[in-house]
Amino acid sequence: MRSRIGFLFIVLLVVTSAYAVAQQDAAAPAGAAKITLDGGFIGNVPFPHHLHQKSAGDCKACHQLYPQEKGVIGSLKETGKLKKQQVMNSQCISCHKENQTAGKPAGPTQCNKCHQRS
Ligand code: HEC
Ligand code: HEC
Ligand code: HEC
Numbered sequence: 001m002r003s004r005i006g007f008l009f010i011v012l013l014v015v016t017s018a019y020a021v022a023q024q025d026a027a028a029p030a031g032a033a034k035i036t037l038d039g040g041f042i043g044n045v046p047f048p049h050h051l052h053q054k055s056a057g058d059c060k061a062c063h064q065l066y067p068q069e070k071g072v073i074g075s076l077k078e079t080g081k082l083k084k085q086q087v088m089n090s091q092c093i094s095c096h097k098e099n100q101t102a103g104k105p106a107g108p109t110q111c112n113k114c115h116q117r118s
Pocket of ligand 3: 045046047048051052062087088092093095096105106108
């Protein structure tokens with residue numbers, strides 16, 4: 001009898017913690033599916049955000065450098081905490097090049113494939 005109650009208790013614990021984890025995932029704000037980044041004078045950069053959440057796997061791949069906020073790259077560049085083209089070089093192009101070299105699906109590395117003149 002005692003062990004049965006113990007067993008039920010463990011089952012309950014597992015179920016509730018699994019539920020908590022599921023809730024957490026559902027609550028994690030994924031942000032916009034598509035974001036237009038300010039690309040300076042050579043044109044803005046359309047960025048498929050959710051596609052990258054799938055392909056990069058980890059939010060930290062990008063958000064270790066800047067928080068999960070709209071327009072944050074622009075404000076960090078204004079205050080000098082990010083250099084111009086730092087995100088572009090250290091993240092966008094660098095990851096695309098790495099994947100290209102490894103023969104994996106990759107994004108563009110040419111200027112005009114990212115920067116769109118309107
Ligand atoms: C490949 C890079 C990359 C990855 C991976 C990534 N993000 Fe982002 N995220 C960005 C960029 C770029 C912005 C826009 C920043 C700006 O507007 O200056 C952004 C903005 C956001 C924003 C705020 C803007 C909005 O749409 O509300 C949220 C929230 C966010 N990301 C959540 C996440 C979460 C959660 C993950 C992981 C599941 C993730 N991101 C993975 C690059 C990425
Ligand atoms: C994979 C996409 C991508 C490619 C390829 C790319 N860029 Fe960018 N570029 C960005 C993003 C995103 C930003 C904004 C973030 C930043 O400044 O790091 C940017 C910003 C810039 C800026 C503005 C910086 C500022 O703050 O004024 C210039 C200028 C620029 N890129 C030029 C180029 C040139 C020239 C090339 C080709 C040699 C190029 N980019 C290739 C994505 C790209
Ligand atoms: C951690 C790796 C990684 C980073 C960082 C990254 N990308 Fe990508 N990107 C990819 C991969 C992988 C693909 C190809 C996805 C696919 O085809 O399924 C891709 C595809 C793309 C595409 C093409 C989408 C399409 O529909 O074909 C664009 C545009 C793009 N990335 C822009 C950017 C910009 C702008 C940044 C920086 C803000 C960036 N990427 C940062 C890995 C990355």
